[in-house]
Amino acid sequence: MTDLTTSTAVTVTMTVNGVEHSSELDPRTLLVDHIRTGLGLTGTHIGCDTTSCGVCTVLLDGKPIKACTMFAVMADGAEIMTVEGLKQNGELHPVQAAFKEKHGLQCGYCTPAMMLVGAALLEENDDPGDDEVRWAISGNLCRCTGYMNIVESIQEAGAQMRAGSNGVEADDMELQDEQTDADRPKEATMQEVAE
Amino acid sequence: MFPATYEYLRAGSIDEAVAALAEDPDETRILAGGQSLIPMMKLRFAYPERLVDINGLHELAYVRRENGHVAVGALARHADIVASDDVTGAVASAAPWVADPLVRNRGTLVGSVAHCDPEGDWNSVLLATGATVVAQGPNGRREIDITDFIVGLFENSLDEGEMVVEVRIPVPSGPSGGVYNKLERKIGDYATVGVATHLELADDGTIAAAGIGLTSVVPYATKVTEAEEMLVGQMPTEELFADAASATAAASNPHTDVRGTEKWKRNIVDVYTRRGLASALDQAHASEPTTGSTA
Numbered sequence: 001m002t003d004l005t006t007s008t009a010v011t012v013t014m015t016v017n018g019v020e021h022s023s024e025l026d027p028r029t030l031l032v033d034h035i036r037t038g039l040g041l042t043g044t045h046i047g048c049d050t051t052s053c054g055v056c057t058v059l060l061d062g063k064p065i066k067a068c069t070m071f072a073v074m075a076d077g078a079e080i081m082t083v084e085g086l087k088q089n090g091e092l093h094p095v096q097a098a099f100k101e102k103h104g105l106q107c108g109y110c111t112p113a114m115m116l117v118g119a120a121l122l123e124e125n126d127d128p129g130d131d132e133v134r135w136a137i138s139g140n141l142c143r144c145t146g147y148m149n150i151v152e153s154i155q156e157a158g159a160q161m162r163a164g165s166n167g168v169e170a171d172d173m174e175l176q177d178e179q180t181d182a183d184r185p186k187e188a189t190m191q192e193v194a195e
Numbered sequence: 196m197f198p199a200t201y202e203y204l205r206a207g208s209i210d211e212a213v214a215a216l217a218e219d220p221d222e223t224r225i226l227a228g229g230q231s232l233i234p235m236m237k238l239r240f241a242y243p244e245r246l247v248d249i250n251g252l253h254e255l256a257y258v259r260r261e262n263g264h265v266a267v268g269a270l271a272r273h274a275d276i277v278a279s280d281d282v283t284g285a286v287a288s289a290a291p292w293v294a295d296p297l298v299r300n301r302g303t304l305v306g307s308v309a310h311c312d313p314e315g316d317w318n319s320v321l322l323a324t325g326a327t328v329v330a331q332g333p334n335g336r337r338e339i340d341i342t343d344f345i346v347g348l349f350e351n352s353l354d355e356g357e358m359v360v361e362v363r364i365p366v367p368s369g370p371s372g373g374v375y376n377k378l379e380r381k382i383g384d385y386a387t388v389g390v391a392t393h394l395e396l397a398d399d400g401t402i403a404a405a406g407i408g409l410t411s412v413v414p415y416a417t418k419v420t421e422a423e424e425m426l427v428g429q430m431p432t433e434e435l436f437a438d439a440a441s442a443t444a445a446a447s448n449p450h451t452d453v454r455g456t457e458k459w460k461r462n463i464v465d466v467y468t469r470r471g472l473a474s475a476l477d478q479a480h481a482s483e484p485t486t487g488s489t490a
Contacts, residue, residue, distance in 0.1 A: 008202065008203075010203055026200070027200075027201060027202070027203035027246070028197050028198050028199070028200060028201065028236075029197070030197060030237075033197070049196050049237070050234060050237075050238075051230065051233075051234050051298060052383065054295070054297055057297060060300075060301075063274070063300045064296070064297050064300060065297055065300050065301050066297050066298065066301070069229065069230055069233050069234060069298075069301070070229060070233065070301065071203075071226075071229070071233065073203050073205075073248070074226070074229070074248060074250055076205070117296075117297075135296070136296060138295050138296060138382040138383070139294075139295025139296045139297040139298060139382065139383055140297070
């Protein structure tokens, strides 16, 4: 008979955005809670909490999944990418740049998930048609109903990837550099929280 | 939301999982995709005291043709079935309509089948295609016909300590076809109405085998035997399909709720059965007579 108030902690090691984290976790900790509270990566949002809305999307070994419907212990040994991992070497991922360029967001709450789903789609198909993009994001709800621009943003990111561009336009670079500098101390803080 | 506490075990082999299950079958659940189990635990509808995680058993992550059937292992995700060239007919047709793309990346066909949710899509498809379930328990493996496996609402016929390790979907040796028609309010939703249809043709063009399965409009996934019997041995015609569709609608037992009235849902069953049979017939005519016979 299991004790109803405590569970035996399980050691879980996962690589999140390229950084390995080892944690002792209550088995009932949901992956999304571990990412947000345990690792301090709050770009992964919680919406419906019932496997419907998809705002808790993260990439698990490259595939988008709903982090509210997975126990963190199940991700032992896995590679996780959250929205914080999209930016590389201080440069926005093409999908991030395209969401900015095409205004692929209104309130922004679903945006991290939409960008991750878009990035995963573009890995497999960098020239998706409207239907393919809409199919890919069909497990993600935008309650502003700003789907038109989301679809355009993902397609624009694909176009930039096909053109070999990193998606950051020259006039964005300056802003980008500023953001990078501003981000650095914050990232360090999050790292400390994680450790 | 987080569930009640439980003991977490990571299975290193099928035998280990079965042994853990056999220790306390009433309080232990197998955890594969978790896309049904975890929400139930979060809502405190389910309180298993122990979960046996089989996600490490990569040898169960397969969809492949062997000995005249397509074998789907317990760790094959819905997305693996969508991507597989080995599945055809109603199974291939149903795969993209199970939940949404993110859930399909985690959820498994075997888990859905074992769960026996009356609104789960797979069981009606497996009833239509004549699938079998392979269970492994303390006394070894056995095959269970899907009609014997589904015994009620969230209820299967597994013995204590048994887990489903594979589902086998027969590949017909002659011309065949099948489709799953699903009405849903939005992607990812459960079916308001789901109708799986499957046809196999004999050399003379008559119907050699027929399968019809219902989702959501019956207390649990149900095979419509009376309509199937009307079809077998007959030459396929629009009139015959209309009669079988009427019989299927009559055999369904939908309820009026926020999704629609009983009468309207019954009409959808009729329409979907007719369309499904016509589409299955088109596929059968288009398929080579030898399709699948060398599997």
